Amino acid sequence: MKAVVVRAPMAFDVEEVPAPEMPAGGLLLDVKACGLCGSDLRTLRSGHRKVTFPYVIGHEICGVVAETGPGYTGPWQVGDLLSMGPLVYCGRCDFCLEGQFELCENYREIAQAWPGGLAEQMAVPPEAIRLGVIERVPAGVDPGSAAIAEPISSCLNAQERGxxxxxxxxxxxxxxxxxxxxxxxxxxxxxxxxxxxxxxxxxxxxxxxxxxxxxxxxxxxxxxxxxxxxxxxxxxxxxxxxxxxxxxxxxxxxxxxxxxxxxxxxxxxxxxxxxxxxxxxxxxxxxxxxxTTTFAPRHYRLAVKLVASNRIPVDKLITHRFPLAEFKQGAMMALEGKVLKAVFQP
Ligand SMILES: [Zn+2]
Ligand SMILES: [Zn+2]
Known part of the structure; x- marks a missing residue:
């Protein structure tokens, strides 16, 4: 499959890579859209302390369930369109147990602990099925719009706190x-x-x-x-x-x-x-x-609703859409500050 591989700071492109293996208890997504955000631009420019190159980035994800793995018990089925954020909470720290997932002490992220969504396919690990942020996308909502619930979630958490x-x-x-x-x-x-x-x-x-x-x-x-x-x-x-x-x-x-x-x-x-x-x-x-930093599942859930009802004008936010194959051109434009929000579609 094709995926965006970052090999070193400012050295990245779409490459042919092996398709992800099906994780036991997880599922495979056919990615429909993946957003590029400020933190990705920083990673492209200067690397990231939690990312070892070469790596597939992309954490604002929307995709269709292609297949479920052995032992899968999640609520989503083949054909469902899902919006997926990067956070996977531990579920066991004091904060998770008290419902403050946004303060989880041991959270991990898709595109750091697991390969990201700037690819034709992505494996969703069982940890994310249990304790990640995944929402079914309501019918009629464009995958590009549904992909960018993640930054909206962080802003919702901030305005809730304020x-x-x-x-x-x-x-x-x-x-x-x-x-x-x-x-x-x-x-x-x-x-x-x-x-x-x-x-x-x-x-x-x-x-x-x-x-x-x-x-x-x-x-x-x-x-x-x-x-x-x-x-x-x-x-x-x-x-x-x-x-x-x-x-x-x-x-x-x-x-x-x-x-x-x-x-x-x-x-x-x-x-x-x-x-x-x-x-x-x-x-x-x-x-x-x-x-204020990150967000909890309740914020992601609300973000998807706000996108679906168009109360956040996502069409104004996404100023650029590129096929995944044109990632390099799109990312360079974003790095030059000519883009508000870019979404890439395999
Ligand atoms: Zn983001
Ligand atoms: Zn936790």
Whole structure:
């Protein structure tokens, strides 16, 4: 079969590889679509500590059950179209046992612990059948759209933690696909005003289809004073840092309204993860700094519903669709920042 094999940083292409073996208790998927996300771009560019090359990447997956393995007892049958996220929880740690799967201490991921979905076929291991995130795709939903429930799930977890709600003014720093999903979710949660900011005018332009109430080009405008101006000096109720830029955390603290919530969504570079935040502002303005990462099965389940009912405008998010054979061209475009979200279809 054909699969995207990453051999080293910036050395990747579609190759002919052996088809995956059927795992006992698992199943084989004929992949219909696989999304490419920011973390994949980082892996393509500079590798990943949990990935040993050569490797098949791709963790935003939608496919049809082709065959089930010996001893399989899962609820899905041959012919079912499934949306599948990468997380496989341990089911036994304190957090899993208490229902907080998003905090699982031992989770593993498809495309790290097992080969990923940028391929014609993918094996779903029995661990994922039991404790992964797999949802049946409702009839009529396009596989490309169903593939990208994963990033939506992470954003749902973040906004749940930040209690984004009616009347809030929400500022999102970073207008990539994650920023765009946050715009859509903030609206669904009843936010009064949604403001997007980015340092890159091209990315801001791509995000315009999500119709934010205001877009701030941070390369030209001072973000903190502009948000103050737009909020009559009060500041924003919620700020989401959807960027790896440490400065965003500093700015978020300075532009939050008293009692505001700051959702730290983007991880920072390993060697630059200590931004000089004025903790007295956090203290005296009673701000909540909220870390947020990954998601639980309930978020994935909801994400698939939101995609299926088109309440997240996935068609605006997926700006590019490529046949799997054109992975290299598509990935290069994404690496150059010309793509909001790319989906690849075998
Ligand atoms: Zn992803
Ligand atoms: Zn666990």
């Amino acid at each position: 209690k984004v709600g009616l009347g809030d003014t929400v500022v999102i720093i970073g207008s990539g696909p994650i920023g765009c999903i946050h715009i859509a979710l903030a609206r669904l949660h009843g936010a009064d005003r949604v403001i997007i900011a980015d340092i890159n005018a091209e990315r801001l332009r791509l995000a315009a289809s999500f119709e934010p109430d205001a877009a701030i080009d941070v390369s030209k405008t001072d973000l903190v004073s502009e948000v103050r101006r737009l909020t009559s000096g009060k500041g924003a109720d919620v700020i989401v840092t959807a960027t790896p830029a440490p400065a965003a955390v500093v700015q978020a603290v300075e532009m939050a309204r008293k009692g505001g919530r700051i959702l730290l969504f983007g991880g920072l570079p390993k060697d630059d993860s200590k931004p000089p935040v004025d903790m007295n502002i956090v203290h005296y303005n009673a701000l909540a700094l909220i870390g």
